[in-house]
Structure formats: structure tokens, C-alpha cells
Amino acid sequence: MAMETIGLFKAITAKMNYLDQRQQVIAQNIANADTPNYRPHDLSxxxxxxxxxxxxxxxxxxxxxxxxxxxxxxxxxxxxxxxxSKTTYEVAPAGNAVIVEEQMVKAAKTTMDYNLMTTLYQKNVNMIRTALGRGQ
Incomplete structure (x- = not known):
């Protein structure tokens, strides 16, 4: 049985993919922190x-x-x-609306959520292995 066919693993994988893409967007925001008139983006x-x-x-x-x-x-x-969700209140003189501290907090939360999903995935794999008698 492939893990991808189990609903729980589908949901965890979908969340991990979302978090991976969100981390990329946040990194792009931080990279453009000094770009004039740049507005930060986030995934819906x-x-x-x-x-x-x-x-x-x-x-x-x-x-x-x-x-x-x-x-x-x-x-x-x-x-x-x-x-x-709060609106962005700070705008740099060049019109840049990226608040680096806010983006760093989002990046840290995204990393913690991703780590949680990998832990859940691994725990469920171990539970299935135990049920099959293969141990950890």
C-alpha cells in the first residue's frame, strides 16, 4: 500500500507543500526588503x-x-x-512595505509548522510499521 493513498498522509503532504511554497514567498519578501516600491506577498x-x-x-x-x-x-x-490579520502600517521612504521582523516571524512560524508536519508524518509511519509488526 502506498502512503499517498492514505487520507491522513495526503493531508499532511498537502500542508507540507503549502508551507514549502509559503517559505519561498517569505524568503523572496526578505530578499526584496530594499527594493523600492516592493510590496510583500503571501500565499492565500x-x-x-x-x-x-x-x-x-x-x-x-x-x-x-x-x-x-x-x-x-x-x-x-x-x-x-x-x-x-493586521494591515501593514510601516512603509519605508522608498515605498517599500516589507517589514523584515514581521517576515522573519512568519518564516519562523512556517518552519515550526513544517517541522510539526514532518513529525506527524513520521509518527504515523512508525505507528503503521508497529501495526504491521515491523517495529520502529
Whole structure:
């Protein structure tokens, strides 16, 4: 069985590809930090909750309370994390709107997210190996 046919691996690979492309765009923004009239770019946000719905078959996944003393979950997995994006307030005298510090923070977050995806991928591969009796 190829790993690419398993839905979870498809979703992780899609997220890794997105993060790879985003890192390239951020690096381009940093490289053009001194270019006059350059505006920073970013990839449009991908709704990975829709990818998750495709993988899970549109089921609403909720944690299960297995004991009456457990607290019920207030949020389901498919509810997106709503964050406001701030507008760019700084513009250099040459008209360049790249804020290097902001781009570096985005690059660091993208790297952390990518590392998380590679860890998830590896953990799931190890779990499948264990299930097949091949160990780690």
C-alpha cells in the first residue's frame, strides 16, 4: 500500500507543500526588503478544515467523554481558529512595505509548522510499521 493513498498522509503532504511554497514567498519578501516600491506577498490561506472534512468523510469529529466526570468539549475540531490579520502600517521612504521582523516571524512560524508536519508524518509511519509488526 502506498502512503499517498492514505487520507491522513495526503493531508499532511498537502500542508507540507503549502508551507514549502509559503517559505519561498517569505524568503523572496526578505530578499526584496530594499527594493523600492516592493510590496510583500503571501500565499492565500488554505482552509485545511475542508481538507480534513475530505479526509474524514465530512464527519464532525468531537472528543468523546468516556466518564461522567469528564468535561464536555465546547469546540469541535472543524471550527477554524479565527485570527485577525493586521494591515501593514510601516512603509519605508522608498515605498517599500516589507517589514523584515514581521517576515522573519512568519518564516519562523512556517518552519515550526513544517517541522510539526514532518513529525506527524513520521509518527504515523512508525505507528503503521508497529501495526504491521515491523517495529520502529
Amino acid at each position: 490561506k488554505v482552509d485545511f478544515s475542508s481538507v480534513l472534512k475530505n479526509v474524514t468523510g465530512s464527519h464532525n469529529i468531537r472528543p468523546v467523554t468516556t466518564h461522567e466526570n469528564h468535561m464536555p468539549s465546547a469546540v469541535s475540531i472543524d471550527s477554524p481558529d479565527s485570527r485577525e
